[in-house]
Amino acid sequence: MSFIRSYVVPEGFPDSVTPSYVPYMTWRALKHFFGGALGVFTTKALLSSVGVSRNGATQGAVAINWILKDGAGRVGKMLFARQGKKFDYDLKQLRFSGDLLMELGAGVELATTAVPQLFLPLACAANVLKNVAAVTSTSTRTPIYKAYARGENIGDVTAKGECVGNIADLLGTGLSILISRRNPSLVTSFAILSCGYVFSSYQEVKSVVLHTLNRARFTVAVESFLQSGNVPSLKDGNAQESIFSPPWSKNTPVVLGPKFGEAFHEPASFLAVKPLFEEERYIVTYNPSKGKIYALLKDQAKSDDILKASFHAHVLLHFIRLANGKQSLKKISDSYQLERKESSSNHAIPTNADFLDHIAESCRIVSSSYAVFKKKAADQGWIMSESLLNPGRPRLCELKEL
Template identity: 25%
Template sequence: MSLATGAPLEYVEKDQAGKPTKTYVESPVKFGQEHLSRFDVIPHSSSSKGYRTLSSVINAFLPAGYPQSVTEDYLEYQIYDSLQAFSSSIAGLLASRAVLQGVGVGDASASPTAALLLNVLQESMGRVATILFAHKLGSSLEPECKMYRLLADIFNDCAMVLDCLSPAFPRFSRVLIFSTASVLRALCGVAAGSAKASLSAHFARNGNLAELNAKDASQETIISLFGMLVGSIVISHVSTPFSTWLCLFLLLSIHLGTNYAAVRAVTMRTLNRQRANIVVSTLIEHDRILTPEVVSRRERIFERDGVVRWNQSQALAYCQIGCPLEKLLQSLCRDDARQSRVKYATANFGRLLNIFQGQDYILWYDCKASQVFIVLKEGSSVKSQLKAWMHSLLVVHGETSGLPDGTEISFDSMTSKQLEQIRNSLEFLSNRFDRFMETLADAGWDLATAALEVRPGYRLAVGSRSY
């Protein structure tokens, strides 16, 4: 476009959120012998001084470009998260007062050295608990971030209750109480920190993870300030044991209730074990794909580890994905002939291996123990892991639309028919797997992030051994 026709041009300036702030109108004007461009600036009503001031205050606590720069569930989560932080700040003041009483503030016989040693003991136990908890459950924090985000606050609230109980116990018993509370807070720190990191990565859309975390810290700071202000008023009027406990349980109820609402508001797009159960069983049985929003309303916050369910029914079995080969062999040899000097003797592992030739995993279902064992081969991808979990659902459920033999699968003994059933279920899945993946991707599911393994897994390299 140009001004050659004499028609004015319009330029609309927008902020990072896409809202128009000003309009610039360019029109031709003659100044002496020169032809110049004249610009008229038209401010939008939203760019008034009062609006800009309010917008500046809000932008100090929200990511730049909000709401386009975050996911749709960000605001609802942050509202509930702010409410829980507010109630937790007030409850924390009540717990802190109880701790001060427990260590002897106001007691002439109390020793500062004893209080310092108690603090050292608490810190030491907390740090040891942090290392052990991170080692034991570190791999499961991201796939189950919603559960651990809520569990972290349960740990923290239990620690507050112990702190408030401490003045009622003898001085020696308080050491154990304070140490236990310190361990619970350490568990809270690991679970909350890791889960919030995963949630922040989920909320960030435009590579703004660092800024989103910074704004989240600003939100927590202002909420904590308000919480301490209100808490200072509360603790000055709450002094009797009855009123203290009544106030504490009211605040903790609000804290846990808003935390539960916060994690329920989050719509994760990765397929962990529970979400894979819901999505895959519905897809296979009804040929209908569920969106992340629908699955978010159906999933449980607390789910048993490795449970296999079909359409949210009762637990059918338990699955271990990425397990060592030894566990599969132990199960496979249970009803097989055993040689006296051979730990694992089976005539059927070769047949099972042949079924999964060309696949990135090996699967076996022990129906007596209701256990599925999935051994992942070296180089298995995220989609291969998802395929293995789908296969486990088919095998455990025992009947699949489109299978040549839809009878109930039974593995009481290793028979050719049973092995053929595994082969048929794999063939059924392989013929439809690419279409399943395309459908899941179109529905908005993230198929590039691994979320099925919650423990450090093993990988199997298959090859011939030379002597």
């Protein structure tokens, strides 16, 4: 047992890692088990397809096809690597999306058996998908292991975690080789193993407990604070984070760091809101024509200002929803558009005036509750000195008179 432990758990276990390490590694091992098993069938399908598709071609031609397939995958990996910081902002969402791409790539590889004459384009597409998934897995691996390491043992935690994954992969590969000798249905085998892989991947990602606040976890924390006055614990906050919301989705009610033209549909709106934020390094407003709340950042904004701006935006969102019977902002926006059309026939142009009271009230609430929120969040273990809210690049600059 001592010999086995030296390969699969970090030194000093369980005191050297956080409590959530065991469930994460359990699901990770299961995911690699299904992945290894699935790899046998996909490799067998590719080898069979390339052998059929060559139609008497030389071995050199077959080798070129295989090399081109791998080359396409490497190109896809390089292109996707430019996402960079997004791997930190939406780690769990990208990690799960990467695993879904991995299964999609495996499905495309199996499809080569049905149309072997299209081996090269299908194999290239599959390899691009799988290499993109590999970039996602590699890029998100270190932050996850870092969250589990206690002290300066990140190297040990990473090494043992990868060892567990490799052991599970070998076990899955061995079992799949034994099963494949009986020539089972490729479709049935793929369906069963793929379902096991995706389910394990989802549970693996859900078991990750991170201490930083990205947009999803910040939304959970603020909504809990506004409704109950309490900030959820690290475990509860991570458990409530949505994994299925893709980071590239634009259907979010709060936009952090937008362009000026997106936030204000008319100059009067900006002039009405601006005096409320003279002392702040941001401006929060609601654009009823788009049904979204915008938090614009001034050029002097620091990390805490970005956090406060996002907090303020969620407070305003809370007030508007309460005032409208907890309707979604889309319904509120649709209602506004209807009123705008009716009033335009009477030559009246509505502005943000109806929402100024909510914005002013949110300013009063934020001034008294933001420090309380930060303290309660820090007491629960959340890191408040820095955040991963992924603000946009545009900043408001003050115009100085000559």
